[in-house]
Amino acid sequence: MDSRKLIKSFIYASHGILHVIKSEQNFRFHLLAAIVVIIASITTGLSKTEWIIIIMLICGMFMVELLNASIERVVDLASPDYHELALQAKDLAAGACLIYAICSAVVGLIIFIPKWWGILF
Numbered sequence: 001m002d003s004r005k006l007i008k009s010f011i012y013a014s015h016g017i018l019h020v021i022k023s024e025q026n027f028r029f030h031l032l033a034a035i036v037v038i039i040a041s042i043t044t045g046l047s048k049t050e051w052i053i054i055i056m057l058i059c060g061m062f063m064v065e066l067l068n069a070s071i072e073r074v075v076d077l078a079s080p081d082y083h084e085l086a087l088q089a090k091d092l093a094a095g096a097c098l099i100y101a102i103c104s105a106v107v108g109l110i111i112f113i114p115k116w117w118g119i120l121f
Ligand SMILES: Nc1ncnc2c1ncn2[C@@H]1O[C@H](COP(=O)(O)OP(=O)(O)OP(=O)(O)O)[C@@H](O)[C@H]1O
Pocket: 024, 025, 026, 072, 075, 076, 079, 080, 081, 082, 083, 084, 086, 087, 088, 090, 091, 094
């Protein structure tokens, strides 16, 4: 295996992540939300399985946002002017983000609410 090629791939991927942090407000919001969820998870106390679910949800949200940002750029490159298919491509990608965000919120509530209920009452 060519280790220099592997290191370069990591560097390019890191550039992509840094670029999306700088340019996408949605991504910064999800980053902040992830920090809040991690703090809540530490203070609430989760099982190993619950931690795995939370980590997968957080990383999944970042992945979907990165793919959405990537699709937006490809669409802007291919169709700078208005086109119905460009609209559909961007709206479909945004729809994917919305579905994942709703799913994450629901799963998060299923994990946290019974624990907080147990602490409060
Ligand atoms: N070339 C285009 N042709 C047709 N409709 C478009 C085009 N570009 C954007 N749109 C429509 O405008 C909406 C917003 O597009 P925009 O590029 O501003 O993305 P966004 O979702 O606001 O992302 P961000 O603000 O993160 O860049 C899209 O969801 C789509 O409905």
